[in-house]
Amino acid sequence: MATPMPTQKRGVLERFGDSSARIIRLYMPDAYILAVLLTFVTFILALIFTKTPFVTMTADWFTGLWAILEFSFQMILILLTGYALAQAPSVQRFIRWLASLAKTQAQAVVLAALVGALGSFINWALGLILMGMIAREIAKRVEIHFPYLVAAAYSGFLVWASGIASSVAIISATPGNSVNFVQLYTHHILPESQTVFAWWNLLASLIIIVMLPILFRVMLPKDRSKWLIVDREALRKADDAAKQIPLDDVPVSKLDNSWVLTVLIVGIGLVYLISTWSTKGFVLDFDTLIFLFLIVGMLLHWRPMSYLNSFYGAARTAGPLALQYPFYGGMMTLMISTGLASVMAGWFVAISSTHTLPFWQFIASVVINLFIPSGGGHWAVQGSVATLSAVKLHASMPLTTMGVAWGEQVMEMLQPFWMLPVLAIAGAKVRDVLGYGAAAFVLGLVVYGGMLLIVH
Numbered sequence: 179m180a181t182p183m184p185t186q187k188r189g190v191l192e193r194f195g196d197s198s199a200r201i202i203r204l205y206m207p208d209a210y211i212l213a214v215l216l217t218f219v220t221f222i223l224a225l226i227f228t229k230t231p232f233v234t235m236t237a238d239w240f241t242g243l244w245a246i247l248e249f250s251f252q253m254i255l256i257l258l259t260g261y262a263l264a265q266a267p268s269v270q271r272f273i274r275w276l277a278s279l280a281k282t283q284a285q286a287v288v289l290a291a292l293v294g295a296l297g298s299f300i301n302w303a304l305g306l307i308l309m310g311m312i313a314r315e316i317a318k319r320v321e322i323h324f325p326y327l328v329a330a331a332y333s334g335f336l337v338w339a340s341g342i343a344s345s346v347a348i349i350s351a352t353p354g355n356s357v358n359f360v361q362l363y364t365h366h367i368l369p370e371s372q373t374v375f376a377w378w379n380l381l382a383s384l385i386i387i388v389m390l391p392i393l394f395r396v397m398l399p400k401d402r403s404k405w406l407i408v409d410r411e412a413l414r415k416a417d418d419a420a421k422q423i424p425l426d427d428v429p430v431s432k433l434d435n436s437w438v439l440t441v442l443i444v445g446i447g448l449v450y451l452i453s454t455w456s457t458k459g460f461v462l463d464f465d466t467l468i469f470l471f472l473i474v475g476m477l478l479h480w481r482p483m484s485y486l487n488s489f490y491g492a493a494r495t496a497g498p499l500a501l502q503y504p505f506y507g508g509m510m511t512l513m514i515s516t517g518l519a520s521v522m523a524g525w526f527v528a529i530s531s532t533h534t535l536p537f538w539q540f541i542a543s544v545v546i547n548l549f550i551p552s553g554g555g556h557w558a559v560q561g562s563v564a565t566l567s568a569v570k571l572h573a574s575m576p577l578t579t580m581g582v583a584w585g586e587q588v589m590e591m592l593q594p595f596w597m598l599p600v601l602a603i604a605g606a607k608v609r610d611v612l613g614y615g616a617a618a619f620v621l622g623l624v625v626y627g628g629m630l631l632i633v634h
Contacts, residue, residue: 195397195614196404199325202613209594209608213505220509220549223518230516242511243504249552250503252464254496257599259471260307261492262485266478273308277315286320287330287398288391294334295387299341303467305334306596310603323405328606329614330394332597335590336622339583340374340383345554346561346583347373357558359565360575372576379580382629386621393617406610435481447473499598506595510550510559519546519559527567536577537630539564543585544623551595556586574634581630588622591615 207215217239224235263269276293280286293312298305309331317324339346350360350368360368373379399405433439447469455461479485513519522545526538543560550556560582568578590596592615594608601608 189396191393191397191617192399195326195617196399196401198616199610199613202616203609206609206612209598210502210505212594213502216549217505217509220512220518224512224516227521228516228518235512235516238515239508239512242508244507245511246503246507246555249464249555250500250507252468253503253599254499255468256303256464256471257306257496257499257602258489258492259468259475260303261603262488263471263475263478264307264311265488265491266475268478273311273315277312277319280316280320283320283322283398284395286316286322286327287394290316290327290331291333291391291394292387294331295337295390296334298334298336298338299383299387301343301467302335302338302341302596303343303471305338306599307603309334310600313600313604313606317408321407323399323402324408324604325406325606325610326394326399326614328600328604329611330390331604332600332611333390333394333591333615333618334387335596336390336587336618337383337386339587340379340386340580342374344374344583346557346579346586349554349557349561350579357554357561359557359561360579362562363565363569364575368575368579373580373583376576376580378577378629378633382584382625385625389621389625390618393621394614397614397617408605434483437480439482440476440480440485444473444477496602499602502595502598506549506551507555510552510555513546513549514559519550520563522546523560523563527563530567530571530573532571532573533634534631535567535571535573536581537627539567539578540581540585540588540627540630543582544589547586547589548593551586551590551593557582577630577633581626584622584626584630588619588626591619591622 206212221232221235221239224230225232230238264273276289280289290309290312294305294309296305297308309328313324313328313331316322316327338344347368347370349355349358350373351370352358353361353367355361358367360366451466451469475488476482476485479488523539523542526542527535530538539560542564543556546560547556550559561579564578564582565575567573568575592612594601594612597608597611601611
């Protein structure tokens with residue numbers, strides 16, 4: 179542990195960050211335990227506010243555990259293939275170069291927050307992978323409070339639902355999508371030019387991307403005696419070990435490491451993608467994203483065993499996701515089947531006007547996302563109430579729709595569901611990291627909530 183520095187006067191934001199981190203560290207249960215506790219809360223709320231019999235609730239919950247299996251496996255594969263891609267030598271060289279730009283603690287948190295935000299705005303999965311990788315690489319070079327560095331990187335997730343891969347925006351722009359409630363109630367789709375690429379969304383995203391690095395720079399803890407500093411040599415050894423390619427002294431090992439196999443399988447994949455995109459247009463759904471991560475990762479690793487070894491290393495990070503995602507699937511199904519989510523969203527509709535509906539749906543989204551931290555799943559729950567209310571109150575459909583999306587990403591600063599892959603890659607604990615997200619949560623409330631009240 180580093181020698182404590184002389185006591186320095188701490189600013190308001192630094193004290194806020196320290197206090198929220200201390201509270202979370204002392205009282206925040208493990209992420210799995212939190213999922214179980216939220217399940218109990220969902221049952222209790224459904225019993226209080228709906229008329230669904232308890233036995234029926236248990237059946238709905240059980241169904242939900244397995245209804246999310248496809249999504250769960252997709253998320254796990256995105257993590258695995260994205261991690262393996264990030265371990266490719268060329269990608270590693272880029273990440274090492276990027277991390278080398280940070281020479282001080284202040285530069286480290288600014289760089290981590292920028293990388294997380296820009297990556298998330300481009301694609302949420304890319305952002306999650308980059309967050310964990312850049313935090314590890316920076317920690318090898320700069321002595322810093324590691325949980326704080328990871329929190330700074332993860333704070334960039336505050337713009338994912340405003341970005342190019344926003345689930346709500348994509349769904350609302352897709353004709354015939356089963357949960358495109360905008361099309362259902364208006365008979366029109368909502369093009370992304372009116373949501374993701376609207377000036378008010380781009381402006382809000384830009385403000386967040388600029389403010390996050392400043393926020394974490396100002397909150398940087400000065401008391402080094404409380405820092406958790408990683409063993410940099412251990413990190414280097416762990417990463418070096420992951421790069422070792424096992425070679426058996428047998429003739430078939432040449433086949434195991436033949437680049438010809440890589441070229442053939444990547445070639446088949448590229449033929450499929452080119453033919454599909456040329457005939458059906460560019461689509462980047464979950465399956466296509468996983469496939470892209472897969473074939474690009476294979477190509478950059480070049481030899482099959484190099485890719486396989488990186489994939490094995492990634493597999494160690496997937497356990498917490500496989501265990502917790504079904505519980506959130508159970509909560510989501512329970513909230514939909516009992517009508518609890520509609521009841522909760524309706525509370526905010528009751529106090530809304532034409533001008534304030536987008537804001538109150540944003541607040542409703544923040545609350546609901548605690549129980550359903552999934553972009554598409556969340557929209558399936560709240561989207562119907564939000565869009566139908568927008569039609570009845572003659573409120574702005576783009577603002578109402580993005581209000582739901584914005585609420586998702588704000589709550590995710592305090593909901594560890596999406597933080598788990600980042601923590602797995604970086605090697606940090608949720609209770610050490612999550613508390614520092616409180617400041618980003620407040621920033622998101624102010625910027626996005628204010629924008630919804632200002633724009634007409």
